Amino acid sequence: MRRAPAPPRGARGRHPDVPQERARDARPGRKPQARGPHLAEQRPAGRRLRLREHLRDARHRRRPPAHPRAQRGGTPRDAAGRGLSRRRRGRGLARRHERPDRRPLARRAGRLRAAVHGRGLHGRGSALRQDGRGLRAPRGPHPARRDRGEARRCDARAAQARGRARTPHDRHPGALRRARAPQDDLDGYLPKLASGEWLAAYALTEPQAGSDALAIGTRATLDPATRTYRLSGTKQFITNAGFADLFTVFAKVDGEHFTAFLVERTRPGVSTGPEEQKLGIRGSSTRQVILEEVAVPADAVLGEVGQGHKIAFNILNIGRFKLGAGAVGAAKECLQVALDYARQRHQHGRPIASFGMIQRKLADMATRIYVADSMSYRTAGLMDAAAAAIPDDQPRRLIEEAVEEYTIEASILKVFGTETLDFVADESLQTLGGYGFMADYPVERHYRDSRINRIFEGTNEINRLIIPATVVKRIGRGRLAYQDFLQQVEREIADQAAWPAPPTGPIAREIRAADVAKRVVAYTARVLIERELASLKDRQQHLEILSNMIIDLYAMDSVVGRTQRLLGHGSQQDDELRIAMTNVFTASANERVIDGARRLLVNELEGEELRRHLRLEQLVPHFPIRTIAVKTRIAEALVARGLGPVFLR
Known part of the structure; x- marks a missing residue:
């Protein structure tokens, strides 16, 4: 007997004439997922090297336009549906990228930046869901800027999905900064930050100063002759570091006075370390920020010398509140996945949603989410009412005092919200059983992503x-x-x-x-x-x-x-x-x-x-x-x- 022809290499055992519908899409409770563009690490080594060379020439490392593929993990195919060999793939790729057009690449990267910045990394419909799982973090500064209309649409969708309430920070964009930095600097920074043309990063944590933020080692020395400060130090685990245009850097003037500075990425001496390889939130950029005798003008001081701790802690207060509320949105997504699966999955002749232990899990998850949601709305209402009571002609420091008033509530919401998400992600994964452990289902990513929330913004x-x-x-x-x-x-x-x-x-x-x-x-x-x-x-x-x-x-x-x-x-x-x-x-x-x-x-x-x-x-x-x-x-x-x-x- 003649043996059947072997499947082409890379087809994972499937014959090219066999329909490419993946078996896992037919599993109980499984919705077929759209296959998006693929990651560089999923391609053969030779092709990956060529792609990296092309992207390096383009001054960034975003993914190129996707090569035609039948399904993720399958072999690339030509117009007739035939599998392409490695040699034919290499020739086709070389011809395709002989004269690269960077405009589609920049537009695609711009949309990705808009999604990441506008929707966040955890909420419903997050950027990581746009083309499946496992987006790699950006590997370097990217020249493409977000389209303003896209940014506004993303922000509107994100606010609607999260049910986000207005906060003092939303009511007065940049309120903490408006009372601090010179107006000329604000006129230059705020429009760019608000539109998404620029992205910012908050640089506080250092290798030796985590929870003890006041023990930072970054130093700032004033040169009276030139009226410039020289900053030296290393910041650790800085979100957005790979592509941020502006850093809020905290340093000690003369090794003693805790102070905040606005530092542009383009200043000589500013560099970043390699991208951190993380357990979760892989769509974000996390790097070291290295400052080597970075000269900044005296006007770059944010607030007053020696008063940077007030800015740092109020930013943390707002961040804790937002993190707790955002975690509730991700918990709702996990519950929805578990609920859909429990309805569709049948065992012993009936849906598992009718079994007592699964019912207990669904009820506990829903109850925790409802309570955390109630705490989010209450805290947002308290903070918003405090800000609304301050007339616009009053000093902006009153906004800071209003935020500081709710330090306790912000910390409570951060703890309860993030632990609710951890609980719901774990119970959702358990509800899906073995399928929940597989990367093809979204609960796996939520489970990984949720863990960092209990460490962010102060453990x-x-x-x-x-x-x-x-x-x-x-x-x-x-x-x-x-x-x-x-x-x-x-x-x-x-x-x-x-x-x-x-x-x-x-x-x-x-x-x-x-x-x-x-x-x-x-x-x-x-x-x-x-x-x-x-x-x-x-x-x-x-x-x-x-x-x-x-x-x-x-x-x-x-x-x-x-x-x-x-x-x-x-x-x-x-x-x-x-x-x-x-x-x-x-x-x-x-x-x-x-x-x-x-x-x-x-x-x-x-x-x-x-x-x-x-x-x-x-x-x-x-x-x-x-x-x-x-x-x-x-x-x-x-x-x-x-x-x-x-x-x-």
Whole structure:
């Protein structure tokens, strides 16, 4: 017998006459995906070398116009559908790129920059979804600039997809900078940054200064004769470094005064290291920024010498808020993928969405997302209201003070939002089983991309320390009506008749639980402050427990307030779903707050003093909730109706 002809090399075992529909597209729950242009590393070595030479001549390393291919991973084919050998491929490629036209390349790269800059890396419809997975980070400065119309369209789509609320930073574009840098510089920078013609980068982190930002080693020395500063140092893990045109660089003047500078990329002495090879967010550029005696004029100081920490920390506050809110958008995308798969995947003769454990996963994911969404809207509303109350003719420093006022809320949202995304990405992958582990499905990328969020903008551990530290600082300065509230709590513990009247309505228990949680947190914090104030900053495990209690309190208060406001403003089914998710989260958060208070008191007190303080538990309402039945109803509603208006996708 004659053997069947061997498949062409690179066709992965498929005969050229066999239809090229990939088997994985026929898997349960799998939607066929469009095959986009391919990455250089997926091409043969010789071809990759030629492409690199061509792109280097073009002064950037974006992908060239895609060579015709039948499917990703298959062999390139000619017009008749025949597979091309390596030799024929090489000749065709050489002819094709003999006289390269850079304009299509620049336009394509410009669209990519617009998508990355406008849509972000994590939200729904992110840039990494444009042509599948695994985009490599840009490898060098790129001359192509974004089309302004495309930038505006991308920004509008991104805002709509995320449901992003306006913030003080949105209301006053560049507000932090407008009060700082000379107006001539701003007139040159801001229009370019706003249109996307220029991109910027925030250069704070250094190899030896991560969480301890004030320990940076970058130095700035003033030359009085020329009125220029000379900057020397290395910045680490700088996002956008590969293509940014303007850097906000933090350095110490004379090794002492923490100061911010605006440094253009084109200045002599500015260079970047190689692209970092990252676990996730591979569509972003992350590099070192190296400053070697970079001369910048004195006017390049952003703000005042020695006051750069205010700018740095307020930028971090805004970044934490936006990161937490953006993570919620990515979590919704993960939930949607898991929900679609659970509907379509059948085992044992029925969809897996009807199995109890999968229903529990769907309900838990939806509940966490609804709570994080509520916290995002609440925080955005608070910050926006504070900014709106400032007349336009007032000093811009008031905007900075308004942002600083919500340091605690920004850190809370950052921690809760990013950990919600981690939880949802993990549960979504588990719902898809083996398919979730495969790179052909989007959950794999979300799982990798989500991990960095707990490190960005200050690790979640650092933010957990910031929350109680800021609370204690404000108590000491009298900015919180703390003592009066504690006296009320003492009266309620001693006499139940002093308890406030119980609330009424469909979520009365949840309102009561949130009110009691405030009392528990305040009382426990007082015990800790009274006993450990001098050494409190070194009691990190104690602060972590207290911080988790504060986060749960803010989450409970936010979701209860949102549900209470929205009842009656939608369909009955929407109201029932909101109430069910509020019930589930409040019950679990209430238990965590009480458990945290008990652990702190047990670790700080003993004997009669401990028993006296544990009287606090008398305030706690113990209301049983049939969580299994409620979660089943939540999952059934999601399967029947989708995410719908409740999640404002």
